[in-house]
Amino acid sequence: MNCPNYEKKNDQSCNLKECLRTSERYLRIVLNDSTAVFDRIFCDSDTIAFIDQIDALMDAGAILKNGNTCYVSRVTWNGKDVVIKRYNNKGFIHSLRHTIKRPRARRCWLNAYRLNILGIETPTPLAYIEKRKGPVVWQSYLVTEFVNGVDICHFLEGKQTSKQECDAVIRQVKGVLERLKSHCICHGDMKPANIIVGQMGPSLIDLDAMTVLRWKWLFFFRKSKDYDRLRKGISI
Numbered sequence: 001m002n003c004p005n006y007e008k009k010n011d012q013s014c015n016l017k018e019c020l021r022t023s024e025r026y027l028r029i030v031l032n033d034s035t036a037v038f039d040r041i042f043c044d045s046d047t048i049a050f051i052d053q054i055d056a057l058m059d060a061g062a063i064l065k066n067g068n069t070c071y072v073s074r075v076t077w078n079g080k081d082v083v084i085k086r087y088n089n090k091g092f093i094h095s096l097r098h099t100i101k102r103p104r105a106r107r108c109w110l111n112a113y114r115l116n117i118l119g120i121e122t123p124t125p126l127a128y129i130e131k132r133k134g135p136v137v138w139q140s141y142l143v144t145e146f147v148n149g150v151d152i153c154h155f156l157e158g159k160q161t162s163k164q165e166c167d168a169v170i171r172q173v174k175g176v177l178e179r180l181k182s183h184c185i186c187h188g189d190m191k192p193a194n195i196i197v198g199q200m201g202p203s204l205i206d207l208d209a210m211t212v213l214r215w216k217w218l219f220f221f222r223k224s225k226d227y228d229r230l231r232k233g234i235s236i
Contacts, residue, residue: 019113019125035130037109042080042126042143050077051129054141058084074146081146082126087208089138103130104208105140111207112144120179121203123147123196147205149198153233170234172201177227184219185212190226192233 020037022028029036029047036051043050050057061075064083071086087104105128112125123144131139150158152173156166173195180187187194188209196203213219 015117016110016113019109033132035132036127038127039125042082043078046078050127054084054129055086058086080126083123083144083146085142085144087140087142103128103137103140105142106130107210108142108207111210114185114210114212115204115207118179118183118185120176121200122207123203123205147196147198147200147203149196149203151193152195152197152202153192155197156234169197169202176202176204181219181223183212184214184216185210186219186222187226188222189229191229195230 019026020028025040027038027040027043027047029038029051031048031051034051036047038047038050057075057077058071058073061073061084063071063073065072069088069090071088072083074081074083076082085105085108109125109128112122115122116124123146125142125144127141127143129141129143130137131141149155152169155161155169187204187207188211189206194204194206196205211222213222
C-alpha cells in the first residue's frame with residue numbers, strides 16, 4: 001500500500017528543484033572544480049571568495065566537531081552566524097559512491113527545504129558546495145544558520161527547565177513525529193543529539209539519512225528504528 005500524501009510528496013519534489021538552480025532567491029555557481037548553490041540572503045557578490053576560503057574560515061571558527069567523517073565549525077560571514085559542515089573524503093571508493101548517490105551536503109540541502117515546506121523546524125539552509133577531482137565529488141559542504149540551543153536531553157535534564165517547559169517540548173516533538181509520519185518521512189538517525197531545542201522549539205539536524213518512503217510497510221519498519229533511537233535518550 002502506498003503511503004498517504006504520496007502525490008503531494010511528488011509535488012514537493014518538483015518544488016525542491018527550484019533551490020538547485022539560479023533564480024530570484026538562489027544563485028548557482030559552477031567553477032572548474034566546484035559547484036555550489038547559495039541563498040542570496042547569505043552570500044551573493046562574494047560567493048567565489050567564500051568557496052575559496054571555506055576551509056580557512058572553518059579552521060579559524062569555533063570548531064564544534066572534528067571527526068573522521070565530518071568537520072563542523074561555527075563562523076561569521078556577511079554578519080551572519082552560521083554553521084559549516086564538511087563531509088570528509090575517505091578515499092576514492094567512498095567519494096565515488098557518494099558521487100553516484102549524490103553528495104551528503106546536497107541531500108541535506110534538499111531535505112532541509114522539504115522540512116521547511118512542511119513546516120517542520122530545522123536550521124535554515126544557506127548554501128551547499130561540492131568540490132571535485134575530475135568527475136568525482138571529493139568533498140562537500142553544507143552551510144546553515146546557527147541555532148542557539150542545546151540537545152533535547154540536556155534541555156529536559158537542565159536545572160533551569162521547568163516541568164511545564166519539558167511537557168511543552170515533548171508535545172512539540174510528538175507533533176513533529178506525527179507530521180513526519182503523515183508524509184512517510186524517516187529521519188534516519190533520530191537520536192536525541194539530533195534534536196536541538198532553541199527559541200523556536202525543537203529543531204531537527206543531521207538530515208543526510210532522511211528518506212521519503214513510498215511504501216507504507218517500509219516506512220513503519222524504518223520508523224520503528226528511528227523511534228527506538230529516540231527512546232533510548234528520552235521518554236516519549
